[in-house]
Amino acid sequence: MRNRPDPAAEFDIRLKEAAAETETMLAQLLAAECVAGEIVRPKRLIEAMRYASLAGGKRLRPFLVIESGRMFKVPRRRALLVGAALECIHCYSLVHDDLPAMDNDDLRRGRPTSHRAFDEATAILVGDGLLTLAFDILARPAAHPDAQMRIDLVMALARAAGIGGMVGGQMLDLAAEGRFETRRPQPLDELGVSRLQAMKTGALLRFACTAGAILGGADASARRAVDRFGAALGEAFQIADDLLDVEGDPSMVGKQTGKDAAANKATFVSLLGRDEARKRLHSLVARAQAALSRFGPAAATLREAARFVAERRN
Amino acid sequence: MRNRPDPAAEFDIRLKEAAAETETMLAQLLAAECVAGEIVRPKRLIEAMRYASLAGGKRLRPFLVIESGRMFKVPRRRALLVGAALECIHCYSLVHDDLPAMDNDDLRRGRPTSHRAFDEATAILVGDGLLTLAFDILARPAAHPDAQMRIDLVMALARAAGIGGMVGGQMLDLAAEGRFETRRPQPLDELGVSRLQAMKTGALLRFACTAGAILGGADASARRAVDRFGAALGEAFQIADDLLDVEGDPSMVGKQTGKDAAANKATFVSLLGRDEARKRLHSLVARAQAALSRFGPAAATLREAARFVAERRN
16 A cells, blocks of 8 residues: 555645745845846845845745646746745835834844844845845746746736735735824724735735746636635635734744734734634635645645645744 | 027927926826725825825936937837836835935925825835836836836846845945944945945936837847946936035025035045046046947937036036
């Protein structure tokens, strides 16, 4: 009798491998000695960009690019490069969100945040530099030999990361906290929470899934299926995050919990209650997995990813 | 006898026309009612982005895209769109550079800076949003029907605006001011000033000139000629700026003068003296104009642009 692979064990191995390879790729892209033409990259800026982007972590977004790409036989090196570009965007958003004028956080994954380890001006430029570098990376022929595919990726990432996506979502989040005119929290209803989350965190996760389909030249119908998976996974990710904030153990979650309640912040958990939120989470996982049924065993790891996102403890 | 056109008068008309059309294009791109898919752009963010980018000004960079494009018969609408993308980058850099943690400026062109008119968090997101929008715009088929040309523009702009270009140049500028470890000014030598300026302001001006050649599908040799023009013009622009800081009338320049000397900042003027700097400026204008000699009368307006950049009073 042959050993049947255990999907969960297989998933763990693949997730760790992708994280290690992403780290290596980012380190190469941000090599200190790197030059572009006759112009030299300033040393302190590179150091701070490495600090902000080589801090380990699950690298969930690059992993999703790699795994959705694997379904469409995308060469791993291309998926890694696109995953690294996406991770540049994710890391820049953490650096800017941590700034004193934004969430004013001193710690991130147990280390001083960028503006604490360096200074505010450097942190602002680190974010601007990582954001710009993401598009530099996507424009390289190594990402895909076909210029049409590369420009499709540029467009999709710019939309996911921009004012109709992540940046806009952060703005809605600050507004809901009452940071602007009103100076008191503006609790959102279910539609408001759903929109905010789809923009702030969902859009990049969704792009991660779609990117593999773009790189693989998937047809419109396959692309829509992967997009449905990404949308459900993104929503599940955020509900799991909200549940962790209520139920999680700070020592395992790796950050302070109870922040949403303290800030009087509307989430699916505060709006629906924990039981309903958990039911919704399970149905989103089922919906995400169903979206991939047509791909058969090739989608086994991505289906595990939906479970992982829902059940994660940090 | 036919009237011979006066190049300087012709230049003024073209510059004003380009500025007005750029303003209209940016206003359309940042229309409040604009939506991307089902996702809505937050109102306050759009208002703040319009505030930061619809403040008038010479619009020199879009003008250079349009005029270099005109030499290669680029449809005006395409050049305008690419010029608007470039102006998004320029405007984002002003918003971030004005922040308290950076240059801490309260006024820009006689109006409160973005973080003064709105708040710091909004200003950070305005910058991030404009930077991302620039690449969204370049990826649109309206910029050029050929994906290869669009991805060439994305690559060239990402390099000009990134850590080997504008962002890196701002970092070098802060370092020279003694903002980091040393806490005292680190006066640069001639090579250091030249590199800083080529990165901080030169790279975007150079991109502006090259963009027209890319859009027009110019051959490698024509592209190099336009690039040489852009490099000389960029350097001339900065020396003129340094001279204005020493000699300019604040009421005409529209900003405080004498800032470089007060900050003990090395410039070509402080390193070479005013007379030598002025000589260098004239030779750069001549070099810029000579780079375009092969294009004959089609380059008349661009040649005037080099003179304008050197002689401007604000």
